[in-house]
Amino acid sequence: MKLFTxxxxxxxxxxxxxxxxxxxxxxSAEYKRLHYDTVERLQKYIDTHNPVYLFSSTGTGFMxxxxxxxxxxxMLACVNGDxxxxxxxxxxxxxxxxxxLESPMGSPxxxxxxxxxxxxxxxxxxxTITHNETSAGLINPLKELCAVATKHxxxxxxxxxxxxxxTEIKVDEWGIDICFSSSxxxxxxxxxxGVGSVSKRCLQVAEKMPNRGYYFDLLLWQRDHEKGQGTPxxxxxxxVAGLNAALRxxxxxxxxxxxxxxxxxxxxxxxxGVKRLGTSTYPKKGAxxxxxxxxxxxxxxxxxxxYEAMRAKGFELAQGYGALKDSTFRIxxxxxIKASDITQMLAALKEAFEELT
Numbered sequence: 221m222k223l224f225t226x227x228x229x230x231x232x233x234x235x236x237x238x239x240x241x242x243x244x245x246x247x248s249a250e251y252k253r254l255h256y257d258t259v260e261r262l263q264k265y266i267d268t269h270n271p272v273y274l275f276s277s278t279g280t281g282f283m284x285x286x287x288x289x290x291x292x293x294x295m296l297a298c299v300n301g302d303x304x305x306x307x308x309x310x311x312x313x314x315x316x317x318x319x320x321l322e323s324p325m326g327s328p329x330x331x332x333x334x335x336x337x338x339x340x341x342x343x344x345x346x347x348t349i350t351h352n353e354t355s356a357g358l359i360n361p362l363k364e365l366c367a368v369a370t371k372h373x374x375x376x377x378x379x380x381x382x383x384x385x386x387t388e389i390k391v392d393e394w395g396i397d398i399c400f401s402s403s404x405x406x407x408x409x410x411x412x413x414g415v416g417s418v419s420k421r422c423l424q425v426a427e428k429m430p431n432r433g434y435y436f437d438l439l440l441w442q443r444d445h446e447k448g449q450g451t452p453x454x455x456x457x458x459x460v461a462g463l464n465a466a467l468r469x470x471x472x473x474x475x476x477x478x479x480x481x482x483x484x485x486x487x488x489x490x491x492x493g494v495k496r497l498g499t500s501t502y503p504k505k506g507a508x509x510x511x512x513x514x515x516x517x518x519x520x521x522x523x524x525x526x527y528e529a530m531r532a533k534g535f536e537l538a539q540g541y542g543a544l545k546d547s548t549f550r551i552x553x554x555x556x557i558k559a560s561d562i563t564q565m566l567a568a569l570k571e572a573f574e575e576l577t
Contacts, residue, residue: 228404229555255450268391275414282400285436301353302542346375352383355541357514408555413459486553493566520577529572
């Protein structure tokens with residue numbers, strides 16, 4: 221089965237090779253060298269001097285951590301899909317009041333809308349932004365939204381789960397306080413590892429925050445980061461090794477701009493290919509995600525039928541998500557995908573459309 225999913229994605233051979241090595245202790249000198257080399261490579265990748273923590277969790281762990289450590293009473297969640305809603309639900313489930321700024325389906329959050337909402341709710345302590353809304357195949361204007369939140373003096377939490385690695389993020393320049401992702405998306409590594417940068421401002425806020433919990437207590441993670449111990453809990457060592465190998469692979473091929481261009485070429489080929497088949501992407505023009513395409517199901521069929529037809533042909537795409545489940549399907553271009561795989565997938569998609577409509 222060839223994977224064009226939105227995560228977990230197909231893993232690079234170099235990743236699978238290094239992950240198959242014998243285990244060693246997460247307190248060993250070998251692991252500590254691996255850990256801090258990976259942290260330094262991630263810091264360079266997302267342009268930050270902030271510490272980067274390697275959680276033994278998915279990216280949702282960082283949602284929980286950001287709320288419990290840095291929000292005492294209220295926050296504002298930018299929502300234009302199901303993962304923006306998830307961040308809001310994490311806030312509510314932890315007893316915080318959550319204001320919602322929601323754009324129409326398929327449309328990005330605009331800076332003007334965020335500015336207006338923050339004027340209405342000056343009491344909120346933080347703004348959550350889903351950089352790349354996987355459910356709708358849409359990317360939000362992160363740099364511009366961060367500028368608005370910064371102007372209002374708010375903490376900025378960015379869900380970059382399906383964007384980090386695949387498109388530019390400048391954490392320090394854009395003023396992002398927590399920016400997190402997961403191993404199973406753009407980096408082409410199996411799931412189980414959450415990665416995220418945390419600002420000094422967040423750590424200062426956390427010092428005065430009651431009931432931070434234990435597993436995601438940022439001060440606990442910072443203590444072990446500074447001590448040179450790496451993590452306060454057992455690390456998912458194979459995933460860390462796999463991520464390290466993926467970052468080295470990118471560097472050896474010319475650096476992150478090479479990787480961004482690779483993803484852009486894949487994404488462009490897929491979107492042009494589905495257009496030739498008579499359908500189009502769901503999001504507003506100009507807001508299409510660089511890592512996942514949300515495609516309108518052709519007239520006469522629906523998204524789940526397209527998904528099942530493609531599985532029968534040996535291609536695992538992704539079904540539409542949430543409110544878009546019936547009307548769309550999604551094609552990811554993350555992880556280990558060869559150019560010939562895209563050619564074969566588009567040919568199979570043509571056959572599926574002909575059979576279903």
